[in-house]
Amino acid sequence: MPANILNLPAYTVTNIVETEHDYHINAETKTTSQTCPHCYSDHLVGFVRNEQLVRDLPIHGKRIGIYVDTRRYQCRSCNKTFYERLPDVDGKRMMTSRLVAWLGKQSVKRPFSHLAEEIGISEMTVKNVFNDYINELERTVRFETPQWMGIDEIHIIKKPRCVVSNIENNTIVNVLRDRNKKTVAEYLFRLKGRDLVKCVAIDMWEPYKDAVRDVMPQATIVIDKFHVVRMANDCLEKVRKEIRGSLTDKQRRGLMHDRFILLKRESNLKGLDLITLESWTKNYPALGAAYRAKEDFFAIYDAMTVQEGITQFRDWEASLAPEIKTPSTLSREQLTTGCRRSWRTSIIRLRTLTPSR
Numbered sequence: 001m002p003a004n005i006l007n008l009p010a011y012t013v014t015n016i017v018e019t020e021h022d023y024h025i026n027a028e029t030k031t032t033s034q035t036c037p038h039c040y041s042d043h044l045v046g047f048v049r050n051e052q053l054v055r056d057l058p059i060h061g062k063r064i065g066i067y068v069d070t071r072r073y074q075c076r077s078c079n080k081t082f083y084e085r086l087p088d089v090d091g092k093r094m095m096t097s098r099l100v101a102w103l104g105k106q107s108v109k110r111p112f113s114h115l116a117e118e119i120g121i122s123e124m125t126v127k128n129v130f131n132d133y134i135n136e137l138e139r140t141v142r143f144e145t146p147q148w149m150g151i152d153e154i155h156i157i158k159k160p161r162c163v164v165s166n167i168e169n170n171t172i173v174n175v176l177r178d179r180n181k182k183t184v185a186e187y188l189f190r191l192k193g194r195d196l197v198k199c200v201a202i203d204m205w206e207p208y209k210d211a212v213r214d215v216m217p218q219a220t221i222v223i224d225k226f227h228v229v230r231m232a233n234d235c236l237e238k239v240r241k242e243i244r245g246s247l248t249d250k251q252r253r254g255l256m257h258d259r260f261i262l263l264k265r266e267s268n269l270k271g272l273d274l275i276t277l278e279s280w281t282k283n284y285p286a287l288g289a290a291y292r293a294k295e296d297f298f299a300i301y302d303a304m305t306v307q308e309g310i311t312q313f314r315d316w317e318a319s320l321a322p323e324i325k326t327p328s329t330l331s332r333e334q335l336t337t338g339c340r341r342s343w344r345t346s347i348i349r350l351r352t353l354t355p356s357r
């Protein structure tokens with residue numbers, strides 16, 4: 001076995017004894033330059049040596065005990081005695097720093113008793129390291145309040161929960177127990193730096209909007225584009241299903257793969273798809289009109305300014321063909337829900353405000 005088995009350059013290994021479950025390693029430090037911890041004098045004399053047991057990470061599945069021949073010094077200036085500071089050893093306990101670091105991470109996912117057995121220490125020691133590790137995390141880990149905040153939801157255990165995210169970093173900041181206005185507003189209110197939030201992207205859930213308005217009035221509310229344009233697809237689907245419902249089996253076969261083609265963006269339609277769509281439009285004008293309405297709705301997001309987008313939205317609204325407005329089950333309200341009300345001015349901003357990446 002090589003003398004550098006410890007991979008700690010500050011130590012010289014003098015002896016290794018291997019047993020069934022353990023390596024007993026004798027070592028001493030190479031460095032001798034020390035100062036008195038009491039008066040910082042370097043006028044020291046060697047006193048006695050003492051063996052100290054330092055625990056380390058397991059090697060080859062065996063526990064490690066390093067028996068360090070530790071010098072004891074006496075300070076000539078203040079007469080106090082002290083042990084030499086052992087390099088790479090944790091200041092608080094007789095373990096290598098790397099063992100403490102590893103143990104902290106392990107202690108949050110494995111039983112203390114297993115770790116205690118594996119390292120050759122008491123469960124109480126593992127628990128202490130665990131406590132230190134958690135305190136350190138709480139002290140140092142800050143989920144910074146994002147300037148670009150996302151508020152959305154996720155279903156966990158059959159309930160929608162509010163998810164707060166950092167849009168710039170693509171990270172989740174927190175998950176709240178529900179998505180009620182009170183819960184969201186209280187959470188936002190406690191956020192440090194909430195007055196620095198510039199923009200909040202939300203889905204079309206009114207309580208989110210209300211909570212942000214109340215607590216972070218300076219932030220611009222933006223409806224996530226995904227949730228808006230999805231409605232255009234939903235509306236198109238309704239028209240498609242309605243038309244299909246009124247057809248004979250034979251006619252229906254003529255609409256093979258209709259969903260697949262209709263949900264595609266126009267710019268992605270090629271060759272046969274284009275011809276197919278054209279023939280459907282001729283045979284079923286409402287379907288063609290619904291597709292047109294969907295595409296024009298998506299195109300609003302190509303507007304370069306808010307004003308341009310609002311104008312486009314109004315034109316789009318006015319242009320909706322009668323057959324997809326009424327008397328179809330698809331009402332004009334359904335087609336434009338979420339774009340109306342106070343959302344209207346926010347929709348377009350997403351494009352102009354979202355950081356480009």
Ligand SMILES: [Zn+2]
Nearest residue numbers: 036039075078
């Ligand atoms: Zn001293």
